[in-house]
Amino acid sequence: MHEETIVALATPRGQSALAVIRMSGPEAIVVADRVLSGVDLAASESHRLHVGSVRSAAGDVLDQVVAGLFRAPSSATGEDVVEITCHGGDVAATLVMERLVEAGARQAGPGEFTRRAFMNGKLDLAQAEAIADLIHARSERAHRVSVAHLYGAYSELIGSFREEMLDLVSLIELELDFTDEDVEFADRERLGALIASGRSLLGELEASYRYGRTLTDGVRVVIAGRPNAGKSTLLNVLLGADRAIVSDVAGTTRDSIEAELLVDGHRIVWVDTAGVRQATDAVEAEGVERSRRAVAEADVVLYVVDATRGMAQDEREWLREVGAAAIVLVYNKSDQMPTGWVAPDGAVAASAAERRGMREVLEAVLEAGGLAGAFADEHRTVTSARHAAHIRAAHTALRRADDAFRGGVSEDALAMDLRAVLDELGMITGAITNDDVLGRIFSRFCIGK
Ligand SMILES: Nc1nc2c(ncn2[C@@H]2O[C@H](COP(=O)(O)OP(=O)(O)OP(=O)(O)O)[C@@H](O)[C@H]2O)c(=O)[nH]1
Ligand SMILES: [Mg+2]
Known part of the structure; x- marks a missing residue:
């Protein structure tokens, strides 16, 4: 997929010692080399810092900077990334930014870097959302939970249950193709145990939202x-x-x-x-x-x-x-x-x-207020309304599947309910997603993230 090269200021505007400008995309190195003098990023190894100066098209020095290079795929976005640290304040960073746009980069939209990271499998959707939560955290507790989610144990919890369920559902669906024969590919004992552990996990996550909601x-x-x-x-x-x-x-x-x-x-x-x-x-x-x-x-x-x-x-x-x-x-x-x-x-x-x-x-x-240490486990705390809605829906579908499983209802119905569970959980981690959902999620980010 061809992507444009995007650039944005990653630090707030206003007076500061330094400002960081990030650029990501196939042309990041070329564009940086066009504006930098004293540096040759094209010839540089990945993960190196270089001191140089940014020059205007006419050759005037705009600022003295440090340029960091992260080559694809070993970068935050999975693309070539150049991070330019220039001086803070209202002028220097703006001039450097404008120069980079002039040299071929495009100003990034909200969350565009993180969206690319998600697309390139650097993090899943829940982790990407944890970044937004981290930036917006207004209390230490909120901060702690978003850091925990960023490190992926929450995604892992949901993802590994989903993977295991996916295995079994695929086998049940396979059985449906052999309706004439009496075959059983999916181990029923394992399925029963997985449904039970899933119900307890989803019940716990659903309940955690009472506390999780208060974090935001x-x-x-x-x-x-x-x-x-x-x-x-x-x-x-x-x-x-x-x-x-x-x-x-x-x-x-x-x-x-x-x-x-x-x-x-x-x-x-x-x-x-x-x-x-x-x-x-x-x-x-x-x-x-x-x-x-x-x-x-x-x-x-x-x-x-x-x-x-x-x-x-x-x-x-x-x-x-x-x-x-x-x-x-x-x-x-x-x-x-x-x-x-x-x-x-x-x-x-x-x-x-x-x-x-x-x-x-x-x-x-x-x-x-339900805050007295009831949900000490940050990895098992649902904090977003979006996740809570999917957890609730998954839980309902799983309860239905459990009834179908115990009641010996048709395998068809069982497979359908379990599919619904998979779909709902997949929407949380982004295993299943669509442009609308992504658009809504990433518009919450600031530009530069
Ligand atoms: N002795 C004593 N007086 C108090 C105490 N708390 C408040 N007061 C006094 O009670 C009066 C009313 O206090 P407020 O805080 O205005 O009461 P309020 O409930 O906000 O009243 P409204 O806004 O009129 O509904 C004031 O004269 C306070 O100084 C207390 O713990 N002990
Ligand atoms: Mg009063």
Whole structure:
């Protein structure tokens, strides 16, 4: 397949000591040699660095650079790759880039380098997506999982199950060609065992998405409760910043306020709300309605109770009615309570004013959000909605296949269900794919990757 030679800046624009420009394709070496002086890449061995200068068409020096050469197929993309490290800043890198385009390279589109790497079998689709996740990671946990996926153990997990299943399905399909004879090529015992282990693997992966999803989206924690319970005070203390206005006037917070905080490497989005009350004017009514919606969409509701007043029955009913998912109950203002007082069972005692109980609140939130180390195995954590959808579909098909297998239903039906499993899993690693899917995946990348 003939590919054009592409070029892009791999580092961010702006002032920096150095910038890296990458070029990949059949003409990469020729184009580089056209603009470089003091270097002869055509005559160079692969994996060598050369110091030289980039010159304009008129022969003026544009920058002093280091050029690295990676010959096909031993490069990131599998094609000839030249990496030029020039000086940073807005001008040098742009001039060098423009010169390379003038000399025959084409500006790369988003993810084009990685797409070529995928096409040339340097990595599978799940690994390619892990690169995008790595670049976009906003928490240490998210970073850790994407690195694990990049190294391929996750792909291997799915790929090796798929390979083994593919073997057996091919044999079953072969049997179908011999319907007149009573032949059995596929070892039924092995098939039964593989279906069972597949069900447990897919079940585990499907469940891991509850945590995996939070790595990209963060966990949404909505703070709700009666006016004056200390919701905004609590948020400010947790953030270590005066983000929300605090006052002893009930109804201080009217609009929802969002803030982000990393807790033990997890990204948590906190939402302070107007809380639960009878609104007295239209603006307040909108605020109350917004908090109701926020609570309904929350991963975790941090419900703050003023310990001096306790929790009323209608508050419990409100929580039930709104359909809050996981709830953490905090009895705030514990400093106002007599010594020896303890919070009711299952609730956390805290004093936002005196900064007590804050660690307990955070731990309860992590627990309720399913983040408390439940999925320590990064290789077995599904993080993308795309993968989760295929895993779910594969799991459903495998359950159907299992029924067909046990029920002794026709081999036809069994083969069809198992094929569906193979197709769904193949879409994850890219063993099966199409241009639409690839286009969607790689458009998420930045230019230069
Ligand atoms: N004694 C005591 N007072 C607190 C504590 N937390 C908050 N307060 C006080 O309670 C009052 C209300 O606090 P806010 O944080 O504004 O309460 P809120 O729940 O956000 O109230 P609204 O926004 O009106 O719904 C303020 O005067 C706070 O200083 C606490 O732990 N102990
Ligand atoms: Mg408030």
